[in-house]
Amino acid sequence: xxxxxxxxxxxxxxxxxxxxxxxxxxxxxxxxxxxxxxxxxxxxxxxxxxxxxxxxxxxxxxxxxxxxxxxxxxxxxxxxxxxxxxxxxxxxxxxxxxxxxxxxxxxxxxxxxxxxxxxxxxxxxxxxxxxxxxxxxxxxxxxxxxxxxxxxxxxxxxxxxxxxxxxxxxxxxxxxxxxxxxxxxxxxxxxxxxxxxxxxxxxxxxxxxxxxxxxxxxxxxxxxxxxxxxxxxxxxxxxxxxxxxxxxxxxxxxxxxxxxxxxxxxxxxxxxxxxxxxxx
Amino acid sequence: xxxxxxxxxxxxxxxxxxxxxxxxxxxxxxxxxxxxxxxxxxxxxxxxxxxxxxxxxxxxxxxxxxxxxxxxxxxxxxxxxxxxxxxxxxxxxxxxxxxxxxxxxxxxxxxxxxxxxxxxxxxxxxxxxxxxxxxxxxxxxxxxxxxxxxxxxxxxxxxxxxxxxxxxxxxxxxxxxxxxxxxxxxxxxxxxxxxxxxxxxxxxxxxxxxxxxxxxxxxxxxxxxxxxxxxxxxxxxxxxxxxxxxxxxxxxxxxxxxxxxxxxxxxxxxxxxxxxxxxxxxxxxxxxxxxxxxxxxxxxxxxxxxxxxxxxxxxxxxxxxxxxxxxxxxxxxxxxxxxxxxxxxxxxxxxxxxxxxxxxxxxxxxxxxxxxxxxxxxxxxxxxxxxxxxxxxxxxxxxxxxxxxxxxxxxxxxxxxxxxxxxxxxxxxxxxxxxxxxxxxxxxxxxx
Numbered sequence: 001x002x003x004x005x006x007x008x009x010x011x012x013x014x015x016x017x018x019x020x021x022x023x024x025x026x027x028x029x030x031x032x033x034x035x036x037x038x039x040x041x042x043x044x045x046x047x048x049x050x051x052x053x054x055x056x057x058x059x060x061x062x063x064x065x066x067x068x069x070x071x072x073x074x075x076x077x078x079x080x081x082x083x084x085x086x087x088x089x090x091x092x093x094x095x096x097x098x099x100x101x102x103x104x105x106x107x108x109x110x111x112x113x114x115x116x117x118x119x120x121x122x123x124x125x126x127x128x129x130x131x132x133x134x135x136x137x138x139x140x141x142x143x144x145x146x147x148x149x150x151x152x153x154x155x156x157x158x159x160x161x162x163x164x165x166x167x168x169x170x171x172x173x174x175x176x177x178x179x180x181x182x183x184x185x186x187x188x189x190x191x192x193x194x195x196x197x198x199x200x201x202x203x204x205x206x207x208x209x210x211x212x213x214x215x216x217x218x219x220x221x222x223x224x225x226x227x228x229x230x231x232x233x234x235x236x237x238x239x240x241x242x243x244x245x246x247x248x249x250x251x252x253x254x255x256x257x258x259x260x261x262x263x264x265x266x267x268x269x270x271x272x273x274x275x276x277x278x279x280x
Numbered sequence: 281x282x283x284x285x286x287x288x289x290x291x292x293x294x295x296x297x298x299x300x301x302x303x304x305x306x307x308x309x310x311x312x313x314x315x316x317x318x319x320x321x322x323x324x325x326x327x328x329x330x331x332x333x334x335x336x337x338x339x340x341x342x343x344x345x346x347x348x349x350x351x352x353x354x355x356x357x358x359x360x361x362x363x364x365x366x367x368x369x370x371x372x373x374x375x376x377x378x379x380x381x382x383x384x385x386x387x388x389x390x391x392x393x394x395x396x397x398x399x400x401x402x403x404x405x406x407x408x409x410x411x412x413x414x415x416x417x418x419x420x421x422x423x424x425x426x427x428x429x430x431x432x433x434x435x436x437x438x439x440x441x442x443x444x445x446x447x448x449x450x451x452x453x454x455x456x457x458x459x460x461x462x463x464x465x466x467x468x469x470x471x472x473x474x475x476x477x478x479x480x481x482x483x484x485x486x487x488x489x490x491x492x493x494x495x496x497x498x499x500x501x502x503x504x505x506x507x508x509x510x511x512x513x514x515x516x517x518x519x520x521x522x523x524x525x526x527x528x529x530x531x532x533x534x535x536x537x538x539x540x541x542x543x544x545x546x547x548x549x550x551x552x553x554x555x556x557x558x559x560x561x562x563x564x565x566x567x568x569x570x571x572x573x574x575x576x577x578x579x580x581x582x583x584x585x586x587x588x589x590x591x592x593x594x595x596x597x598x599x600x601x602x603x604x605x606x607x608x609x610x611x612x613x614x615x616x617x618x619x620x621x622x623x624x625x626x627x628x629x630x631x632x633x634x635x636x637x638x639x640x641x642x643x644x645x646x647x648x649x650x651x652x653x654x655x656x657x658x659x660x661x662x663x664x665x666x667x668x669x670x671x672x673x674x675x676x677x678x679x680x681x682x683x684x685x686x687x688x689x690x691x692x693x694x695x696x697x698x699x700x701x702x703x704x705x706x707x708x709x710x711x712x713x714x715x716x717x718x719x720x721x722x723x724x725x726x727x728x
Contacts, residue, residue, distance in 0.1 A: 046629035048544055048618055081409040082611040148422035150415075231411030240411055243518050244382055245614040246541065 020060050027059040058249045066249040067256075085238065085254075089261060092227065092234040095151070096219045099158025103215065107163045108208065111170025112196065115204070121171060128167065136161035136222045140229055150230045154223065161222045162215040169211025173204030205276040213269035220262045235261075369578035371402055376583065379410045379419055379428035382613045383517070383535040384623050385456045385564035386429045387603060388644055390613075392590035394606045401582035407612075412516060413486040417444055420569060426576075427568035427583060429455065432648075433656045435567040435679050437488040442666055448570035451648055452584045452681040452688070453591060455564040458555040459623070459642030460491055461539035462498070463548045464531040465524050469632060472551065474502035483515040483523065483532035490563050493659040494554050495533040500725040501707050507663075507727070524548050535563065536623040536642065537615050542631070544619050549631025553641055558706040560643060562652045584688055588646050592694055595644040600624040646689065648680040651701040651713035658716045664727035672716045 074086030114120045136157045143153035177200050185199045227236025235258055242250035330336035340348055376398075380386040390407065392398055398405040408425065410416050417438060419425045435449035464471075471477075477499065484492045496506040504510060515523065517538040523529045525547040532538075533554070542548035554561060566587055573580045594603050604624040608617040622628035626641035653676035660666045682700035689696035704711045711719055720726065 043629050043633060043635050046618065046622055046627075046635065047546070048616065078609075079611045080406050082609070082614075144415075144418045144422070148424075150419060150422075150424060229411060230415060231409060237411070241382075241409065241610075241614055244516075245610075246518055246521060246545065247614075 063249045063252050066253045088235045088238045092223050095154050096223050099155040100162050103159045103162035107166035111167045115171035115174025132164040154226050157226050158219045162219045165214040166211040170208045173207030177203040209273040371579045372576040373579045375404045376426045377406050379408045379416050379425040385535050387594050388455050388587050388591040390607045392586045397586040401586050430567045431489040432562045432565040433488040439679050451565045451567045453566050453646040454562050454648045457560045457643040457645050460554040462533045462551045463539045463542045464551045478509045480530040481511040483513050483520040483529050491533045505725050537619045540619050540622050591644045591646040648682050650676045653680045654713045658720050661728045662726045
């Protein structure tokens, strides 16, 4: 197993090296003739030649410099429109956190009820099926119009997109707890609350956490898009602002950060999932 | 703005504030006003000192009015208080959120922040960079923004409830004149005659924009029906540059610095500056909802004063380079300074290998002409954005606060136009604001 890990690691590094090499070769600048008259020289200066302007897709070295630049001071604050990457990520994480928490508070109890009652499952199913496939961003204009607050709207969009996977997985997990265990509980005359918390919850926990993990993944994808739309603060706003500046190195940097944070969130939920799963 | 020739025997210069016919009349009015303010202040202080009138009378008769005034004056700096009361009222709200889009049209709003003009008026303004015009509209309607940078047709549209719920808006100052261009993809560098533009695709930033109206006007004047012969797409400015690069659109009309940015990125060339369509045409505006102004009149006045001051400063050619440097960083436009500088100084690369020199490529004239609002309304009706009878001058005068602007410009010592209506010439065709419907009917291509 360890040998396998080592070999996989080496292979990953080789792939990364290959990727960077191709990127570098594809973006090698072409050499241009530098002799020109005075009028041409002014024109060239206005076109940004001689400065550190890069044309076309940025080479790896430029992007690396961008990484160093932003990561060396992630928490600077130059007023409301120019803040460090750390602050922007924190804004996004807080929005995701609040929306996700609210969704959990609604989805878990509701999922329990639905899962324990076949009647409720059938009655609510049509609503869930219709609401589930709606793109979260489609809610944005409606939210902005009714809630009249862009921050609250952002949180609402996270809430509405996080709720469905959790709801469906919770109800599925609850509904598919082994009949033997429920029957044992019934034989032992366990009360309904104790049955829910000591029999059903532990049995359904891995499925519930799978739902939460999927929800978190979606929420992180959605917040970036929502912030690009509304602007103001957050990592999505950062991407929009740098796109407005047509600054691709900064956009690439932001995309990488979004990926890294998303991976960390997923790893955290993966670990949580592992801790509630047991082998029988 | 027009400055009266002081050497013309027929011109009347009026007073320094512009509200009175002569300097003598002005002085009398000012003296009256000052005396009234002073009395008001004195009464207030005396009322505070002597809540019971009987006590006050007893006190005055005992020591005499002169001694009383001297005694009270030593405690209260009447002169200073009187001066302050006359200058400006107390601010109802000090912490304000003002929205802007990162384009050179926002120069006065941004520069007033960068140069601390708001702070000098006692305001704490937080400038909020915003992702698009629809978001600006929504945030103003939601009262997240107290006031905002807008496209000048937007307050008219919002007041009429076109493209949003109706909310009365007011526009005290225009931010800029000119400052836009039509940019074409490099492949069209030999296709400069708009008569041949049938089938082309253009990007515009918003429906209720001068960009949309000017492009439509320009196309229609050249026999191209903007709704049938070409495609107009609403797009964010950076998307326009990217789409021009990919060949997805043939050209766009947008605020600076994105035309210059397209040149800088070598993806397009400047076909025509919008000043060549209508010289000194209005573009962006500073607007707030009428309810905000009613609730916060002094705050609003202070806000307008700071922006007007910035507008007047930014208009001077000698300040342009410094202004460009101040508004370029990430906090504001987030653009390479060289690009912004070319826009503001008017010495720029056109994308076809020439350096052009157009000092009034962008201008900052704060005066919100009523006649300009009427023109915008005729175009909104022309293209079917508004239908039925339009009371042009009524809407124009309710939204564009030109009379108010005359007063505030005078306060800053800037000569304001005496009239709020003017004759404009667009692509050689004169526009008479008093005959809007006749003007509308004179166009061959129109929806209404």
